[in-house]
Amino acid sequence: MDFLNFLDIGVTDLIDILLVAILLYYLYRLVRGTVAINIFLGIVIIWAFWKGTQLLDMRMTASMVGGFMQVGLIALIIVFQQEIRKFLLVVGSTNFAKKRRFTKHFKFLREEGVNTELNVNALIRACEIMGKNRTGALLVIERDTSLDFITSSGDEMQIEINQPILESIFFKNSPLHDGAAIIKGNKIVATRVILPVSRQQNIPNRFGLRHRAAFGITERTDALTLVVSEETGSISYIKNGEFVAYKDMEELERIISKDLNT
Numbered sequence: 001m002d003f004l005n006f007l008d009i010g011v012t013d014l015i016d017i018l019l020v021a022i023l024l025y026y027l028y029r030l031v032r033g034t035v036a037i038n039i040f041l042g043i044v045i046i047w048a049f050w051k052g053t054q055l056l057d058m059r060m061t062a063s064m065v066g067g068f069m070q071v072g073l074i075a076l077i078i079v080f081q082q083e084i085r086k087f088l089l090v091v092g093s094t095n096f097a098k099k100r101r102f103t104k105h106f107k108f109l110r111e112e113g114v115n116t117e118l119n120v121n122a123l124i125r126a127c128e129i130m131g132k133n134r135t136g137a138l139l140v141i142e143r144d145t146s147l148d149f150i151t152s153s154g155d156e157m158q159i160e161i162n163q164p165i166l167e168s169i170f171f172k173n174s175p176l177h178d179g180a181a182i183i184k185g186n187k188i189v190a191t192r193v194i195l196p197v198s199r200q201q202n203i204p205n206r207f208g209l210r211h212r213a214a215f216g217i218t219e220r221t222d223a224l225t226l227v228v229s230e231e232t233g234s235i236s237y238i239k240n241g242e243f244v245a246y247k248d249m250e251e252l253e254r255i256i257s258k259d260l261n262t
């Protein structure tokens with residue numbers, strides 16, 4: 001029963017399997033909810049098939065699929081270019097000082113004097129009023145990936161969030177209304193920020209640059225965005241380069257609060 005040799009498993013093999021499982025899980029989290037998930041699943045299936053043919057010593061099939069897998073590596077880098085970028089950006093710019101679970105044990109890492117809890121209710125109420133008044137708005141909420149690399153394109157500031165402040169920033173005649181506002185903790189840290197625009201083909205044409213900019217930043221980072229349409233007054237919640245569906249404002253508030261705590 002030579003082919004069952006692979007069942008002879010040691011401690012290092014177990015650690016090896018565990019590490020691969022963790023890596024696959026994080027890869028899955030990165031591509032979850034995007035079109036890349038289908039490509040990712042396809043690759044996992046082909047890889048499992050390849051390993052299966054190798055274990056069963058089916059040499060011809062294994063060498064054919066193996067050849068495909070080797071070329072596939074280059075294709076993979078091209079196909080997952082966005083996700084690899086996002087992954088490296090997340091690894092390179094993670095705000096460890098903001099990680100709640102982390103800072104719970106290491107108080108010295110907390111930002112001094114900063115109320116890090118975002119007032120989601122004020123944010124939602126402001127969006128609701130702006131929607132009713134047909135005031136366009138683009139709000140980007142920072143999570144673990146630092147957004148410092150884009151805030152410099154706008155006007156940096158430190159304003160505690162409340163409903164009237166948000167409304168006055170995006171008021172049509174306000175000098176600050178253009179572009180995006182960046183939210184960090186419970187503060188607006190920049191306004192008039194220019195975001196990278198998404199080149200996704202499947203965004204319907206009725207959505208213009210404001211929405212494309214929201215898609216763009218959430219494709220590249222783990223930020224959350226709220227877009228109030230000037231044209232229709234509708235409020236879109238965009239995360240991971242996708243619209244997130246919600247029934248009413250109460251549900252939206254719950255979803256955002258949950259997303260901020262995971």
Ligand SMILES: Nc1ncnc2c1ncn2[C@@H]1O[C@H](COP(=O)(O)OP(=O)(O)OP(=O)(O)O)[C@@H](O)[C@H]1O
Pocket residue numbers: 136137138177178179180193194195196197206207208209210211212213228229230231232
């Ligand atoms: N790259 C960008 N980064 C940040 N804000 C942007 C960007 N591009 C456009 N905007 C904002 O979007 C506004 C233009 O919105 P546009 O009408 O093209 O978008 P839309 O998605 O159709 O939104 P609406 O439904 O409000 O009309 C600009 O005035 C500007 O404030």
